[in-house]
Amino acid sequence: MPFPLPLLRKCLVALMAVLSCHCPVDAGEVVVPVAVQASSNQGIGGDKPVWHVDTLKLGARAFDARLGSNGPFGLIGYPGCASPDQARYPGHDWYRDEPNFHPKPRGMWMTADGGHEDAWVEFELPAVTELSELWIWNWNDGPEIGRRVRSLVLRTSSDATRAGQIGNVKYDGLSEKIVFPNVGQTQGRRPDVVFRFPKGTRSRYVRLEKINNFGPDRMLGLAEVFLLKPSAGGDQDVTRRVEPVPDPRTEPHWHLFLDNHSITRSTGFRRVLHHPRKRGVVLKAEKAWETFGVTPMYVGRRPDGTYECYYQTLWRNRGGGYHNTMAYAVSKNGIDWQKPALGLVDAPTTIHEHPRLPLGVSSGRGKQNNLIPIGHPRDLMLHGNVKDPEKRFALTTSFHVGSPLVFAAQTPDILGDPDWRKKLGPGVGIKPSHYNALEFWDDQHKEWVYMRQAPNHPPVRCGGRYASKDLKNWTLEHYIYPDCDDSSDPRSFDEVYGVMSIHVEGMVLGFLEWFKGDRTHGNPNLYEDGHNRPTTAESLIGKSVSKGTMELRLATSHDGGMTWDRSVSRRPWIRHGSEQDSEDRLVRIVCPPLRMGDEDWFYCSQYNGDHATGAGYYHDRDGTKIEGVLYTQKHNRYVSLQAHNVPQILITKPIKVTGKRLQLNVDASRGRVMVGIGIDKVIRHKQGRWPFRAKLPHYMVIDRWQRSHLEKGFGVTDCVEVRENCIEHDVQFKQVSVEKLLGKTVRLYIVVQDADLYGFRFK
Template sequence: MLKNRFNIAASLLAIILSVGFIGAPIGPNNGDPTGGRPTNGRPTDDGPNPKQTIALGDRREIFADRFLIREMKGARLVMHPPRDEGPVMHFDQPWESNAPAYITILKDGDTYRAYYRGGHQRANGKKEDNTCYAESRDGIHWEKPNLGLIEANGSKNNNIILEESPLTHNFTPFLDNNPSAPQNQRFKAIGGTNKTGLLPFASANGKDWKKMQEKAVINEGLLDSQNVAFWSESEQMYVCYFRTWTGGNDRGYRSVSRATSPDFLHWSKPVEMTFGDRPYEHIYTQQTSPYFRAPHIYVAIGSRFVPHRQIATLDQLNELKVDPGQHKGLSEPFLMTSRGGNVYDRTFMEAFIRPAMGLNHWSARTNYPSLNIVPVGDGEMSLYVNQDYAQPTGHLRRYSMRLDGFSSINAPYEGGAVKTKTLTFTGKALEINYSTSAIGEVRIALQDENGKDLPGFSLLDSEQLVGNEVARTVTWNGKTDLSAWAGKPVQLHIYLKDADLYSIRFK
């Protein structure tokens, strides 16, 4: 037994020394996706000053940025594009548009709700945008209920909930998690463009909507695309993100600004969002929303627009029956995050979902991601993408990910190590979301604020974590109880071999 313990200790020490972790500073190529470059005047670690202590409490932390990370050796942050699960809804009704943009998905208890732009030709020849509604019990199979609310083409047998252009051009609801919100305003929404400004709406059931007032609450910005609002639990206010134009060249780039409100009716002057030293790109939609498992982190899976590119010929676009107004440019989903304020973190610049094979995926403005990521089934969550935009084959497509699986700390077969910044926690145990290969492993040490192993909580004392689990409680020599260290400054020293760590939480 002692011999086996000595062999494990010697093996771990050799691996840790081989990845050059002990005492070595981070260099630009040691797993740092920013290359050591400064970001918006903040430290390159994308978090508080390294000397500050992070009050983590019992919050879950996902590894979509470097907020918790002090050092990485032999490990890196990697993004995990979601898996294509195929179409879940086609936009094929006469009151639905061939360009059903700005889709919102909400999970309300056991019900999934979808809101999207439709449109049809009125008897007077005028084209009228509307807002359509669909429901699902599992997030996979969707139905368009016959609501009988709005007349279209001589009948109310449809799933339209609103029709008032231009407010329904981009009507975007959310579930109001503000504990002070009255029950008859459990759902809120904003709609409108530059012609009207953004008007506030409220609903008790998500289907019957009324304006909260006739006066616009936000008038600045380019308001013709999806304008996203929600109650921020971490900031204790309503926030709204919308499209603006910003620097770069004479014409500028499509970008994002943000306003805040204590009551959803009185909003601050918009402030432009910043991206550190990342290059400007055209951000057509930003789709910013609190991540449902860590609401202090806003995940934004938006649409990057590349206006100067077109790979399909005019004949090919006509053969696909793409609306002539949507021939120019390409678009694709991308990933960024924010922790409040006017800062986005763009740790990953690559596409989150690459356009698929087939020219129908390479016309302008297709591949629009919907708003919100929602849990679907055990250990899984879904993102929905509007594909074949402005084509007769337009549909909503589901993509799946593991919980917290936007990105991870990853280390190869040779092994890697990570040290966190100093933090305090509440709770009694450490839970991780991780996966390893059959030969891989994860080990975690608890250290004091000076980086010294706490007695009984070293890497050698840590259980060898092998497997693929969304929730695994870490043990040290069979013990899980960390309550003696709750509220005290500590650090984590994490060793990985052919493994991914998606999130941690003290519970």
């Protein structure tokens, strides 16, 4: 059942970024203290403190709630966790060394030697303030984890209201003991304590006292302390942060499990295709120039942080026939779309009711509309394997077959610049289709590519790979067909109606518009091949079928779209409606996903009837309406390898360690995951009985001769168990760092129990 749109809008703040807890107390902003004082300090204070309590004041001052970071003071952004109760909190960097750009003495406060008992910290705020929350990040250095705070008492004052009283305050208000969880050094550490003040708590001074550590160290410390007040909704509201779009030029690729490209052994796992959640119609067909329907073709961020949508609009003419062109809409949230009057293109002005067409027909002529005289863009840096920022966007200067193609560093400023058309770059070629955009650069074969339906249907529709080395001369030589394992039942005959592809995570991900044709119904208005000629004279096989439903499936390619792996394409990723008049009887997609926090948003189009509605199948109508519908899914969570209560072991192919951290996209919230890392070695028989040299990747455990591929310190039992639901979880080992393996070629041995594993990467 679709998520109700009124409720969706009420939850808008949560959907704007990674999902947050929806209770009102979450809306808050950090209060910057005017002064701080502590029982003792290890180092010096001032504007460049070293182990001094002043770091807690400066850390709050430098905090940017939109990004979740505070520069050199330790907070590094919002972790990619899917758990709603954790996603809103910034993560603190751990310290294993002291890089010049981020020295750890500036990132934490520590007492003097011997100051580990009954320590205290006081904060003076700019004024008497209503307090909503207290966030505390514990000491985050290692191996001195004995300095971590075990407990403290939180105090407020209703007596002291004047400035400059710090150190001489009577604390007669709240008094609350807080016990810290026993968590050691953690990368991306979220607050160890989130304390919610009783409603109406007001104070100018806050004291943390009776602070004691886990021991046995004679010092203690804290990484960060934030006091929050209820938010007025400004930029520093911690629930209204802006997630920066990762730069694909620097972001390492994930190894996903849509196919076996990175897998050596997956025995015992189940490959699970996860369906996105339907959020409802967000782009309605409602204008005189939209009487056939609307189809989202590009949604992206504008430079000011708002969103823009290029969509195809179609209208039915009152005198018969239809017309289609490009339209433009803007939104503050990606859900509620405004259609500005641009005055650029003539379009109908009046809607006339029609007894057999759900949206009526159009007439009139005027320019008070949101139509634009160009084609839709494609972000080639996000989805097209392009590194040159001057070629980030590709679009056409008009919306028809053979339109001139241009590159741009930014989409046109249609709302703010009246001369935007003059600033479009020079034409660099053409795009043979006006529907699909230029999709990606194939660096293996050194050519530009886009995917869409290939010409001529018989024997079935299929997807085609259109390629060009110069954007002027195009070839069509490779296809994606249904095969012998697909349905040939005449009631549900499988065809590839169309393909939209994106180049992501080092591969091409294809979204297949999967047509399920009903060949039991004839098409009296068509010849067998769908054109104005009989097939018998040309010895064609098969026939063109118009009636049918459509769903979306997934396929992958690792050679630039020439061949396709269909491991997960036998089942629908987005299902079509089951009823004859379902609003989503056909589901199509030509718009790449929009990254929103820890989610991917998919803008699709849906039709409320079978394909070829006008062929006489429906008694009461001759057409459907097309509207834009939103689906959402956690980032990169198309497919998981799932293990149940019996632990299973995934063994990867050899992978080069290209980063200092190993990350998993994993949901282990009901089970656990552990990782071992090994390097292939020649394993010989103890008595020399093997007349061959054997590299045995399945030797992940110590055999009877005490041999294993696993590296010292990287055994499965050396790994800190993963029990989180996180799209970017940093794997930790108890004694060593993944950085030790940098540049080496390794295999991962991932033990999964009652959990879903979606992918891994080194970063």
